[in-house]
Amino acid sequence: MLQEKSPAVSDEGFTAAKPSQCQNLAFDPIPQDAATAGSISQEDAPDQNIQNIKVCLHEKDLWKRFHEVGTEMIITKAGRRMFPSFKIKVSGMNPKTKYILLIDIVQADEHRYKFCDNKWMVAGKAEPAMPGRLYVHPDSPATGMHWMRQLVSFQKLKLTNNHLDPFGHIILNSMHKYQPRLHIVKADENNGFSSKNTAFCTHIFHETAFISVTSYQNHKITQLKIENNPFAKGFRGSDESDMRLSRLQSKDYPVISKNIVRQTLVSAHSQFLGKPVSSPQCGSQQCDISTHVPLGALDTHDLPFNSFSAPRDSNLLYHCFKRTDGRHLDLTCKRPYLETSSIIDERYCHPAASYEQAAQNYPNSNDSAGSGEACMYTAAEGDISGSPGAEDHPTLSSLNCNMWASVSPYTSYNVQTMETMAYSTFSTHFSTASVMPRLATPMSGSRSQADTDGHLTIYSPPPQSEICQRTTPSSSPNQSSRNRVAPHLLYERKPSLSYLGNDTNHFPVYTQSTSSSREWSSYPHPRVRTSADNWIDGYKEDK
DNA sequence: TCTCTCACGTG
DNA sequence: GCACGTGAGAG
Numbered sequence: 001m002l003q004e005k006s007p008a009v010s011d012e013g014f015t016a017a018k019p020s021q022c023q024n025l026a027f028d029p030i031p032q033d034a035a036t037a038g039s040i041s042q043e044d045a046p047d048q049n050i051q052n053i054k055v056c057l058h059e060k061d062l063w064k065r066f067h068e069v070g071t072e073m074i075i076t077k078a079g080r081r082m083f084p085s086f087k088i089k090v091s092g093m094n095p096k097t098k099y100i101l102l103i104d105i106v107q108a109d110e111h112r113y114k115f116c117d118n119k120w121m122v123a124g125k126a127e128p129a130m131p132g133r134l135y136v137h138p139d140s141p142a143t144g145m146h147w148m149r150q151l152v153s154f155q156k157l158k159l160t161n162n163h164l165d166p167f168g169h170i171i172l173n174s175m176h177k178y179q180p181r182l183h184i185v186k187a188d189e190n191n192g193f194s195s196k197n198t199a200f201c202t203h204i205f206h207e208t209a210f211i212s213v214t215s216y217q218n219h220k221i222t223q224l225k226i227e228n229n230p231f232a233k234g235f236r237g238s239d240e241s242d243m244r245l246s247r248l249q250s251k252d253y254p255v256i257s258k259n260i261v262r263q264t265l266v267s268a269h270s271q272f273l274g275k276p277v278s279s280p281q282c283g284s285q286q287c288d289i290s291t292h293v294p295l296g297a298l299d300t301h302d303l304p305f306n307s308f309s310a311p312r313d314s315n316l317l318y319h320c321f322k323r324t325d326g327r328h329l330d331l332t333c334k335r336p337y338l339e340t341s342s343i344i345d346e347r348y349c350h351p352a353a354s355y356e357q358a359a360q361n362y363p364n365s366n367d368s369a370g371s372g373e374a375c376m377y378t379a380a381e382g383d384i385s386g387s388p389g390a391e392d393h394p395t396l397s398s399l400n401c402n403m404w405a406s407v408s409p410y411t412s413y414n415v416q417t418m419e420t421m422a423y424s425t426f427s428t429h430f431s432t433a434s435v436m437p438r439l440a441t442p443m444s445g446s447r448s449q450a451d452t453d454g455h456l457t458i459y460s461p462p463p464q465s466e467i468c469q470r471t472t473p474s475s476s477p478n479q480s481s482r483n484r485v486a487p488h489l490l491y492e493r494k495p496s497l498s499y500l501g502n503d504t505n506h507f508p509v510y511t512q513s514t515s516s517s518r519e520w521s522s523y524p525h526p527r528v529r530t531s532a533d534n535w536i537d538g539y540k541e542d543k
Numbered sequence: 544t545c546t547c548t549c550a551c552g553t554g
Numbered sequence: 555g556c557a558c559g560t561g562a563g564a565g
Contacts, residue, residue: 074561077546081559114544161545174544214545215561222561231559234551 050199053184057455058087058151062228063207069220070120071210073178079158079169083229086154086180086208093144098187100140101147103154104132105170108177108209115217127173135170141187159212172212179209204456 057063062084063071074080086103093099107129114123135157139146160169172178185200216222226235450456 083560215563226561229560230553232551232561233553234559235561236552 050184050186050201051457053090053092053201055182055184055203055455055457056089056091057205057208058089058153059084060205060207063205066221066224067207067209069224070218071208072213072216072218072221073159073210074216075159075161075172075174075212075214077160077162077165079160079162079165079167081155081158082180082210083225083231086157086182088152088154088182088203090144090147090152090184093148093184095143095145095148097144098141098191099144099147100136100185100187100192101152102134102136102140102183102185103157103180104134104183105159105172105178105180106132108179111177112173113175113177113211115213118218120211120217123175126176129173133168133170141191161212161214174212174214177209177211179204179206202456202458204458206456 066084073082090101107126110126111122112124112126113120115121116123135154137152137154138156139152158167158169159172160167161172161174162169163171165171182203182205183200184203186198188198211217216225226232
């Protein structure tokens with residue numbers, strides 16, 4: 001279902017393939033017209049190719065406010081929803097074509113972090129990536145018309161730190177930085193995305209990057225969550241009779257006026273930024289496209305700093321929490337994250353890494369699928385399709401949306417091992433190879449576009465056959481309903497230490513080759529610097 | 544740093 | 555009334 005009606009979301013989004021932006025990129029290994037070259041069916045007019053799909057992040061303003069502070073997401077054993085939740089407005093789809101929308105969350109870098117001295121600092125090397133899981137939107141597959149009709153919400157996506165999570169939640173490591181990615185995949189004739197030449201594109205919104213935590217480290221994040229998350233309303237102060245206020249007062253905790261706190265924060269930020277604090281452009285629940293800055297000027301110094309810029313509710317009180325670790329004591333911002341200079345480029349690399357296949361011993365259960373919970377698949381070693389037991393477990397190549405809902409979670413699929421297969425971060429979930437081998441296998445090349453707002457789009461130029469692909473009779477609404485994928489459908493890939501790293505100037509992309517061999521090449525990738533890159537004071541600098 | 548329980552709120 | 559989501563805070 002498409003949750004929550006969009007309150008007049010602007011149609012202006014971020015284009016996946018704006019030629020003008022394309023030309024701005026430092027690289028372009030693929031001919032400009034590669035994606036649209038060749039014959040194009042009437043169903044897939046040029047402006048309806050997958051690379052022309054526009055995706056607009058909903059509540060971008062809210063995301064930015066978190067981002068500027070340094071977004072933290074709680075992860076729990078039982079699974080915790082993200083807030084802000086990932087919601088998008090899509091346009092540019094072919095109304096009749098079926099698409100699958102899914103999210104994966106990849107490590108943003110190879111670091112482990114700690115919150116020290118009121119700022120995030122690198123604390124060492126990252127743990128091996130958790131078993132990669134995908135969150136497929138429960139409406140998938142659905143027609144472009146369906147997706148474009150209203151907001152697409154991924155709010156039920158849950159994050160967990162339980163390596164043996166049986167619910168299909170996305171598994172993350174605490175104190176690591178992650179980047180959610182949206183993937184839009186054209187469903188094939190079987191409502192899956194495993195067939196040859198499946199077209200897809202990936203959208204990355206840098207403001208959705210976050211550091212996973214088991215408890216909030218930055219009090220500013222806590223306050224932002226309390227102020228904006230309806231479920232946390234119980235923690236909003238209202239008046240002197242506030243229960244928590246009383247509780248705190250009874251414990252001799254100081255109570256500080258929210259306005260005072262805000263003034264302090266604004267003052268601190270203004271001071272460090274050396275520029276006036278501007279009010280938010282609007283209390284926008286809509287797509288925020290007002291912050292475009294020239295490519296190459298994405299340094300956070302140039303981004304509007306609008307968090308804490310204006311009291312939203314002057315009646316509220318901030319509580320000054322007494323914490324033994326001191327995390328909540330310092331209400332002023334000693335040094336704004338925006339000021340920091342560490343740069344984490346959106347250059348993808350993927351060091352070959354093995355990891356413990358923690359999910360090997362998952363209990364076999366149908367509960368998830370049966371109850372509408374997430375469904376996931378574990379990758380195992382072996383051949384993709386010719387394995388014993390293939391009759392029990394549908395082969396990956398035949399895996400499609402029709403089956404997702406009925407396949408038991410933790411079914412062990414035989415896939416090509418990651419150790420023998422290089423793949424890009426971008427294709428982790430695809431390479432997630434385990435479930436979308438065709439997408440991970442050689443394509444005619446992937447391209448990426450970074451718009452002026454740090455929204456990165458990666459897409460696969462659809463091969464000729466894909467461009468000419470036609471929707472089949474099975475794409476009728478009825479069929480679509482019948483083939484509905486299980487809610488929270490998830491896949492699990494054989495994990496790897498994949499991250500949006502900063503160690504290389506190259507962007508691994510699959511190149512065309514034979515259908516059986518996999519290889520990737522590196523291409524220079526534009527440096528895209530966003531405010532998130534500045535959360536962390538340079539490790540080296542602080543050392 | 545994490546887990547668990549709690550009170551409070553949403554829907 | 556109930557299931558569920560939230561951050562707080564003790565341990």
